[in-house]
Amino acid sequence: MTPRVWAAAGVAAAALAIGAAHLPSAVHSAYTHATTSYGSGLQRDLQPTYYPQPYLFRLAVALRRHIPRDATYAVVVGDGPTVPDIVREGLPQLLEYALLPRRYAADVTGAQYIVTWDHPSETLGVPVKRELGLSSDANLVQVRR
Amino acid sequence: MTRAYLGLALFDVVCTAVGFALLHGCGFVRTRRHPLRALPAAFFLGWALVGIAAAIGVCAGISPGVPQTLALAAAVGALAAAPAPWTTPFAHTRAPRTRLPGGRLLASGGAACVAVALAAAVVLGAASPADVNWDVWAFWLPKAEAIYYFHGLDTGLSGYLTYPHPSYPPLVPAASAATFHFMGGVHPSLLPLQQSLIGVGFVMSVAVILRRRVSADVVYPALALLVLAPQFWKRMSVVLPDQQTAYLLAAAALLALLWLLESCDILLVPAGVVLAAAALTKSEGFLLGLLLALIVAMLAFAGRQRRRNGFALAAGPAAITPWFLWLHAHGRPLSSEDYDWRNLFDLGFLDGRGNRLALASSRLLHDAFDFRTWTLVLPLTLCACILAARAAPHVVGAVTLWLAIGFAGLTATYWIGFPEIHWYLDTSGERVVATLPLVAGTVLPLLLGLLVAADSQSPDDA
Numbered sequence: 001m002t003p004r005v006w007a008a009a010g011v012a013a014a015a016l017a018i019g020a021a022h023l024p025s026a027v028h029s030a031y032t033h034a035t036t037s038y039g040s041g042l043q044r045d046l047q048p049t050y051y052p053q054p055y056l057f058r059l060a061v062a063l064r065r066h067i068p069r070d071a072t073y074a075v076v077v078g079d080g081p082t083v084p085d086i087v088r089e090g091l092p093q094l095l096e097y098a099l100l101p102r103r104y105a106a107d108v109t110g111a112q113y114i115v116t117w118d119h120p121s122e123t124l125g126v127p128v129k130r131e132l133g134l135s136s137d138a139n140l141v142q143v144r145r
Numbered sequence: 146m147t148r149a150y151l152g153l154a155l156f157d158v159v160c161t162a163v164g165f166a167l168l169h170g171c172g173f174v175r176t177r178r179h180p181l182r183a184l185p186a187a188f189f190l191g192w193a194l195v196g197i198a199a200a201i202g203v204c205a206g207i208s209p210g211v212p213q214t215l216a217l218a219a220a221v222g223a224l225a226a227a228p229a230p231w232t233t234p235f236a237h238t239r240a241p242r243t244r245l246p247g248g249r250l251l252a253s254g255g256a257a258c259v260a261v262a263l264a265a266a267v268v269l270g271a272a273s274p275a276d277v278n279w280d281v282w283a284f285w286l287p288k289a290e291a292i293y294y295f296h297g298l299d300t301g302l303s304g305y306l307t308y309p310h311p312s313y314p315p316l317v318p319a320a321s322a323a324t325f326h327f328m329g330g331v332h333p334s335l336l337p338l339q340q341s342l343i344g345v346g347f348v349m350s351v352a353v354i355l356r357r358r359v360s361a362d363v364v365y366p367a368l369a370l371l372v373l374a375p376q377f378w379k380r381m382s383v384v385l386p387d388q389q390t391a392y393l394l395a396a397a398a399l400l401a402l403l404w405l406l407e408s409c410d411i412l413l414v415p416a417g418v419v420l421a422a423a424a425l426t427k428s429e430g431f432l433l434g435l436l437l438a439l440i441v442a443m444l445a446f447a448g449r450q451r452r453r454n455g456f457a458l459a460a461g462p463a464a465i466t467p468w469f470l471w472l473h474a475h476g477r478p479l480s481s482e483d484y485d486w487r488n489l490f491d492l493g494f495l496d497g498r499g500n501r502l503a504l505a506s507s508r509l510l511h512d513a514f515d516f517r518t519w520t521l522v523l524p525l526t527l528c529a530c531i532l533a534a535r536a537a538p539h540v541v542g543a544v545t546l547w548l549a550i551g552f553a554g555l556t557a558t559y560w561i562g563f564p565e566i567h568w569y570l571d572t573s574g575e576r577v578v579a580t581l582p583l584v585a586g587t588v589l590p591l592l593l594g595l596l597v598a599a600d601s602q603s604p605d606d607a
Contacts, residue, residue: 001246007532008593009245011525012366015589016251018520019258019369026378030265033272041146044334047274048282072302093283096303100287100331101294103302110302 049098053086055135060098062134067113072103074111078118083137087117114141152327153335157188157342159218164191166222167418171411172232185349190415192320192343193393193422194221197464199319200425204467208296209323232411244597248362255365259352262372263345270341270382275333279572281384284308286333289321293331300475312481314468316425317386337382340389344381347392348372351587354399358406359594367593370525371586376518376579390430391580393423395587397434398547401441401458402540402591410454420461425468428481429580433551435462440546444539483569488561501566505559508570509552509578518575519582526585529592536599537592544588548581555581 038044043057050057067073075092077083086094095115096104105111108124116124116139121131129144164187168174174183198217199209207213245251276282291305292298298305298315305311305318324339325331348368355364371377380388400416403409420438423430442455469479480486488494514523530541555578562569 001244004532004536004596004599005244006246008363008529008596009247009251011529011532011589011593012245012251012255012363013247014521015370015525016255016258016366019262019366019371019373020254022373022375022378022520023258023261025375026262026265026373029379030269030272033269036272038272038274038334041332041334044274045332047334048277050274051277090279090283093287096287096308097282097290100290100303104307105302 067102071112072105073113074105074108075115076119080118149328149332156324156327160191160195161188163194163218163222167225170226170228171414172235175234185346189346189350196316196320199323200316201467203297203319204471210326214323245362251366252361255369258369266341266381270338273337276384288318292322293325314425336384341382355590363593364590367590374519386426387576390427391583393419395584398584417461421464424462424465431465484562502560506556512575513578522582522586526589533592533596537595
């Protein structure tokens with residue numbers, strides 16, 4: 001055995017020892033996921049709307065039911081202090097993820113439906129045909145065309 | 146959901162068939178004994194080829210629906226298998242017998258660790274719901290959904306270009322859209338499973354490729370180190386394309402280094418394929434892949450034999466051209482809006498940005514070398530580089546040059562980037578720099594193998 005072979009053996013042994021030391025946590029992580037219930041197929045598919053705020057999942061499911069698949073929609077979020085950060089920063093993107101193929105319109109005047117969060121429909125600046133309460137914070141406004 | 150799982154399985158079978166066509170065409174698989182051993186490489190290469198076809202297809206206006214994907218896969222498979230009559234069967238040499246002290250324990254222990262880790266990753270991928278990472282649901286998945294629902298790169302409301310980072314290449318969204326078509330609907334909860342299968346395909350491919358010339362007592366412990374590094378294992382089922390980019394670059398590095406060692410030009414074909422897929426997956430895949438191709442080609446050209454064929458590797462990154470043409474045709478910038486490479490040469494712009502450079506370099510170094518993320522993957526690879534420097538100078542030169550310039554390039558993007566530096570590093574630094582230790586960990590067994598082989602063989606003659 002030359003020093004080079006001993007060096008290679010040392011590196012391989014260190015690699016194996018470090019890898020083996022991390023094996024239990026990998027197996028535990030897989031076990032934890034395998035034994036956790038993530039709900040129905042729909043909830044698993046829309047998990048980003050469920051975790052960590054389950055109320056957004058309920059909102060997304062309700063919107064999928066009420067907005068036709070070929071419709072356009074906009075999202076208006078109020079600037080009140082009680083609006084959660086995830087809603088303020090990510091609601092349009094979360095809904096784009098969950099509501100496709102419904103098309104998101106950044107401009108409310110170009111949308112057939114408007115999702116409002118902590119925002120009165122009277123100040124949207126569009127004629128309202130129908131307004132539906134979906135939660136204590138969120139409404140769905142159908143625009144008159 | 147049963148149909149969705151069957152659809153995903155069918156998609157993977159199609160990918161594997163295309164991969165086998167490439168392996169057959171190149172002469173890697175010719176006898177009855179090889180197909181099963183080549184299965185992981187066939188799946189991994191096939192996924193890359195089908196992804197390339199889907200990405201270039203959407204640029205050409207072809208929707209990745211089931212009939213279109215099958216037609217593209219058949220065309221790519223036929224093209225890949227076409228050279229078979231003219232290629233000679235690849236020499237399937239066996240690695241030298243175990244020569245390390247405690248070699249049997251190292252080999253069996255390493256193989257067991259890798260097998261359990263890969264099985265656990267598949268379990269985790271299968272059990273996981275849709276990925277909750279911000280970038281996944283904010284733009285990677287909506288892009289895939291948009292391609293699926295609107296039959297390609299739609300430019301209207303909610304179309305492909307309406308999501309953040311429209312210049313990012315389309316391979317992963319196009320491939321995901323194709324899987325959605327096979328599944329019969331948008332089921333993002335199955336993508337972590339697909340991601341973990343791609344990871345398994347990559348790791349097993351690396352093991353098979355390396356076992357040709359490196360003994361098991363080196364290959365499996367080194368792969369155990371890589372696979373069980375917390376950052377690697379955690380990301381095996383994450384749907385962000387960073388890990389796929391790193392897999393593709395690592396496979397390209399391994400194949401290119403083997404070409405450097407063996408002078409077998411057919412190795413350039415799969416290397417070019419994975420480089421093309423890397424370029425179409427993420428911007429880093431293009432830049433780091435081009436860097437790899439140029440380093441390997443120049444080192445080969447600088448060698449005694451003045452080999453020029455290595456420059457053909459640059460054809461891989463050039464596969465990004467259709468995407469650039471599509472962006473140009475739609476009036477979009479070709480690179481990320483987060484930075485402009487021209488600023489690297491603008492002293493006025495760089496003035497006062499020293500703090501960003503210091504912050505970025507220290508943070509990226511920390512992320513790459515932190516024991517809690519990549520354990521000792523990089524330190525052991527650098528140690529192996531030093532030990533093998535005399536035995537395989539060209540290989541060690543290629544690895545160290547690529548790591549050093551790659552690190553400098555990644556650091557430079559944060560240096561010249563427009564976003565606030567702390568936010569920029571917090572949201573992307575750890576996963577972007579992960580490509581470097583992942584590639585390093587992939588070539589570590591090769592370096593160790595060269596070190597051991599140097600006792601009985603002459604240094605590489607590249």
